[in-house]
Amino acid sequence: MNPASNLILIGPMGAGKTCIGRHLAERFGLHLADADREIEQRSGASVATIFECEGEAGFRDRERAALAEVLAGDGVLLATGGGAVLDADNRRLLRERGFVVHLQVSVEQQLERLARDRTRPLLARGDREQVLRELAILRAPLYAEVADLSFDTDQISAADAALRLAHLLESHWQRSGVTA
Ligand SMILES: Nc1ncnc2c1ncn2[C@@H]1O[C@H](COP(=O)(O)OP(=O)(O)OP(=O)(O)O)[C@@H](O)[C@H]1O
Numbered sequence: 001m002n003p004a005s006n007l008i009l010i011g012p013m014g015a016g017k018t019c020i021g022r023h024l025a026e027r028f029g030l031h032l033a034d035a036d037r038e039i040e041q042r043s044g045a046s047v048a049t050i051f052e053c054e055g056e057a058g059f060r061d062r063e064r065a066a067l068a069e070v071l072a073g074d075g076v077l078l079a080t081g082g083g084a085v086l087d088a089d090n091r092r093l094l095r096e097r098g099f100v101v102h103l104q105v106s107v108e109q110q111l112e113r114l115a116r117d118r119t120r121p122l123l124a125r126g127d128r129e130q131v132l133r134e135l136a137i138l139r140a141p142l143y144a145e146v147a148d149l150s151f152d153t154d155q156i157s158a159a160d161a162a163l164r165l166a167h168l169l170e171s172h173w174q175r176s177g178v179t180a
C-alpha cells in the first residue's frame with residue numbers, strides 16, 4: 001500500500017476530477033485543491049486568458065509551480081488539470097507526494113459531458129472529437145505511468161463514482177498518520 005497523506009486525481013478533461021474530488025475531499029477530511037483554480041487564483045486570470053496571453057507553454061509553467069506549492073503540504077486532495085502529466089517533473093512529484101487515482105473516461109462520454117463547455121482552450125481548437133482522441137493517445141501511457149489505481153467513470157454519475165471510489169480507496173490506500 002502507498003502510505004501517502006495526499007490523494008491526487010489525474011485523468012482527461014471531463015473525467016470528473018474536479019467534481020468527484022469535491023465528494024472525496026469531504027469524505028476523507030482532506031483540504032480540496034483544484035489545480036486549475038489554484039493557477040487562476042495565483043495569476044488573477046482565467047485558464048482561457050492565460051492560454052491566450054502566454055500560450056500553452058506559459059500555462060504549463062504556472063501549472064508546474066502551482067502543483068509544487070500545493071503538494072508541499074499534507075492532507076490535500078489535489079484535482080489536477082488534464083495535462084498535468086505531460087511534464088516529467090510533475091509526474092515524479094505526483095508519484096512521490098500522493099496516492100494517485102487515474103479517472104478514466106471514453107471520448108464519447110467526454111463529448112457529452114463537455115458539450116456546453118467553453119472554458120477549456122484545447123477544445124476550442126477545432127474538431128473536438130479529433131482533439132480528444134489525439135490527446136487520449138498521447139496521454140494514456142502517461143496517466144498509466146503515474147497511477148496507483150485506475151477507475152472507469154463511464155456510465156455512472158459523479159456521485160456514484162465518488163461513492164464506489166471511496167470504498168475502493170478504503171482498501172487500497174493506507175493513509176499515513178491515520179490508523180484504521
Ligand atoms: N461521472 C459523471 N457523470 C456525468 N457527468 C459528469 C461525471 N463526472 C463529471 N461530470 C460532468 O462533466 C463536466 C466536467 O467534469 P469535471 O470538471 O469534474 O472534469 P475534470 O476531470 O475536472 O476536467 P478538467 O481536466 O478539464 O479539469 C462537469 O459538468 C461535470 O458535472
Ligand SMILES: O=C(O)C1=C[C@@H](O)[C@@H](O)[C@H](O)C1
Binds near residue numbers: 080
Ligand atoms: O487537458 C488539458 O490539457 C487541460 C485541462 C484543464 O483541466 C485545464 O488545465 C486546461 O484547460 C488544460
Ligand SMILES: [Mg+2]
Binds near residue numbers: 018019036079080
Ligand atoms: Mg477539473
